[in-house]
Amino acid sequence: MNLDKSYFEDEVRDGFYVPSDIKHAWAAQLEVLKDVDEVCRKHNIQYFAEWGTLLGAVRHHGYIPWDDDMDICMKRQDYNRFLQIAEKEMPEGYQLFNINSDKENDNMLTRIISGRTIRLDKAYLEKYNGFPFSVGLDIFPLDFIAPTKEDDDFQCELIKIVNDVAQFGREVNAMDTEATKEILDIFEEHIQKVEQLCGINIDRNKDIVQQMNVLIDRLSSLYTEEESEYITIMAIWVDNRSYKLPKEYYQKSIRLPFENIDIPVPYAYDSILKKKYGDYMKLVHTWDSHNYPFYIRQVDILKTDAGLELWGYHDTYVDYKNYKKLISDRRNINCIRKQISKNNGVKKVVFMPYKASLWYMMDGLWNEYNKKQDVEVKVVPVPYYYKNYDGNAEEYIDTDSYPDYINITSYKEYDYKEDMPDEIIIQNPYDGNNMAGTVHPDYYAKTLALYTDKLTYIPYFKTDEIDENDMRAYRSMYAYVTMPGVIYADEVIVQSEAMKELYVKKLTDFFGDESKEEWNLKIQGYGYKWLDDIKVVSSIYKLSDIWKERLKKPDGSYKKIILYYIGINGFLEYGIDMASKIHRAMDVFMENKDNVVCMLSFEGDMKDILSTEDERLLVAYKDIEDKYRDYIVANNELRVAIEVCDAYYGDASSVAQRCRNDKKPVMIQDVSI
Structure with missing residues (x-):
């Protein structure tokens, strides 16, 4: 799948900051979806976007910004056919993860995954857009509700009984010591009850819990489309008898855009989404960050087992203090050089944007400086590169796209190390610590700070104000707060005082309480005064x-x-x-x-x-x-x-x-x- 390099960049969507590692995870999931889609088309297997993927397709034409997974669903007959075909026809490496493949799994769905290991080989990274972790999507089976209340009550009660036995078995298996004879006898009585009710035999030499889960799956599909009026996800229906939809909603599908591809959705998606979410056009963030993103455990494994950290900033507070000492020493030397040269009392300020489309976030401060008679202002766009998974980079050039009223100076014609401006203002915080792109190392914040009296950082983006309970948004701040542009700047200008407090908290969490006052002094929350002045140009x-x-x-x-x-x-x-x-x-x-x-x-x-x-x-x-x-x-x-x-x-x-x-x-x- 060919994606434009810009797709992988960090991005603010619907006010939420989406880091580049999430974008890479999305791209990998899209590759899985493409392969699933090809098999389904070939064999006329009907599937639909489900849950957040359905909502994302309708409301965003892509992922919900704070979502990190992908869900689809299939009617039971198609679901069973897909499971049989997938093992034979999905591309090499794919595996099914469900109650049949893994006895520890008790989820009544199937996850199709790219593999079960972290892979850094070329073939894997090339296929999955530079994403090294195991990735997949969830497939939910849709089952039909019994045509009469009596049959429905019996089916649900039977499923609950079997599920209780499975739960009892899990508790027995989890005991620290060997189960007593009394407990095992009770367990055996429960097993025999299930055998009598369902007319089956449970093999005592095989995993009992897994057999119970397989039985639940079979009991969920007792009724067919022809004899039923409603469809459901049986794992939900058993405990929530309100979750049902007319089967007609899933008779036809239409394809809606989803990121750079399209995905089938039920034709009655409006009614389905209203049933699931009510006013589904209202943005509701998922605040829980437990196991978010889905690959967080794999990141920890790679760090622990192989000592690899693929992105992010990793210096300690001691590293930071030592480098700040180096900056201070260099500035003292620069001060002597400046005293020798003559600058006629004019302050030199250099703006260093990295993309023309992001200039508007600098424009307010530029206007303020540009009006001052005692300030010489330069705008020097810095060289920017898209990263490839193999370590190579592709230069991005858009110098001709800056507004006509700005006098652009080429970085090839300006030597900041020689000029030593009084202030350099940047908007890229990452240096080399981002998966998607980088400025040239000569323009890393750590380097620029050595050759100016003041390094100022202004974010190139604006997010919605972050609720203190929104842990996903707070977690995502690692991608733009604990970064060299913020850490090594002398002043950081953010959009509000509330955002300043979160920056300080994030940096303090990262470096320790002893660093808090430092961030509190350097970070300023008055960026709103320029954001409020941004003019909306008529189109x-x-x-x-x-x-x-x-x-x-x-x-x-x-x-x-x-x-x-x-x-x-x-x-x-x-x-x-x-x-x-x-x-x-x-x-x-x-x-x-x-x-x-x-x-x-x-x-x-x-x-x-x-x-x-x-x-x-x-x-x-x-x-x-x-x-x-x-x-x-x-x-x-x-x-x-x-x-x-x-x-x-x-x-x-x-x-x-x-x-x-x-x-x-x-x-x-x-x-x-």
Whole structure:
């Protein structure tokens, strides 16, 4: 799978900081999904995105930013077929992990994994995008609920009885000393009860608990699609009789974008997600960081057994203090050199951005310095490289993309070691400690600090303010706080006082309580004053002349733009009612056309999908298309429509989430109104 190098970079999504190691884990999971998808397509095995992967596909067109795993589901018949075929046809190295393969496992699902060991060989790293750890996805079986309450009660009670016996067996196996005869006799009575109820024989020479788990799995699939009306995940249904969905929801699938590929989702995904999460468009962080990310234990194993740490900053506080002494000594020497040279009382300040797209985070401070008569300001973009898994690097060049009002000086023409500016301002904190990219070693923070009186660091990003209980967000701070740019800077300017407190806490946790005052002095929380001044540049100029004319009022100002977005789910789940809803909504927009313009957009290849579903729906869609043709935005124009719109109206979707991220009003439509 070919992914753009920029995909692996640290990124803020929906206000959450996603580290590059997580991005590499995602990329590895996508490779697993690709291989699973190929087998399923070949053998006509139906599968669907499940849980957070389903929510991510609909709301984000990719991973939920604070999620680290991938889930899919299959109806029981497809699930069983896949397990039989996968062992033979999945690419070399894959293994199944479930109750049949591992007696210690009692989860009623299957995890398909890339292997059971950490691998640093070229072939593995090449396939899994530089990610050395075991990676996989979870497959949940969907079972059908008994057609009558009596049958359902009996099935669930039977599963509970067998599960209780399995739990008793686990407790017996976990005893520090050999179980007494009394306990073993009780266990035997329970086993015999299961044998009588289920009409089976339990082999006493094999693992009892594993046999019980296999039996539970068989009992979960007693009923077929033909005789049932509802579908469920039986492990949930046994204890929560509200978790059921009409089987029709899983009869058809549509494919939605997911990161750089697509993934099948149930056509009734809106109803399914409402059942699972309620208002699923509301962002709810997962605060628990236990076993997050999923490979954290493997990281510890690699460190303990092989002494390898593949990313991150690892110096001690003693290392830091020693290097600060070196910086101080060098600055004393530099001071003597500066006294000899003449600078006419002018302060030299050098901004060193590393990507043009991130300049806006420096722009406020640059403007402040640029207005001062006694300050000479230079902007010197530093060389930046994407890392490959094999240690090679590819230079990224975007010097021509900086704003025209900035006078760029090439790093090839500027020698900071000779110039020794009064202040250097950077925005890349990582030095060489990031998996995805690096600035040239000449521009590492540790090196720059030797040749300036003051090294200032401003983050190139802004996150949402972090709740103190959000342990996943706090854990992710290791990737941008305990880094050389923060540690060796003389001043660190972050977005708020609350964020300053978290930076101080994170650094103190890392280096020890004795270091706390140092971070408290150097980190400042007034970055918000420049963030608040960032101007949102209108993107109307990107529109066609026809759209510009349609938007313009007689006085030269522009009308408000409402992006009206219709998902595929709307037509498939609500049918003709969806078409009627669109007509009603468009009538309202037309009645207010002097002040409002609607940009109507449809998800994906709507016409192609409807042509295979229902002739009436296709006719209804074509009628809408013909009637409102002038207001329809093509898929390749959607990005600009999101930029220019003043508000969003329509179906729950990733487009709605992107508008919400841009702080635009979002209203999810109700088809019945």
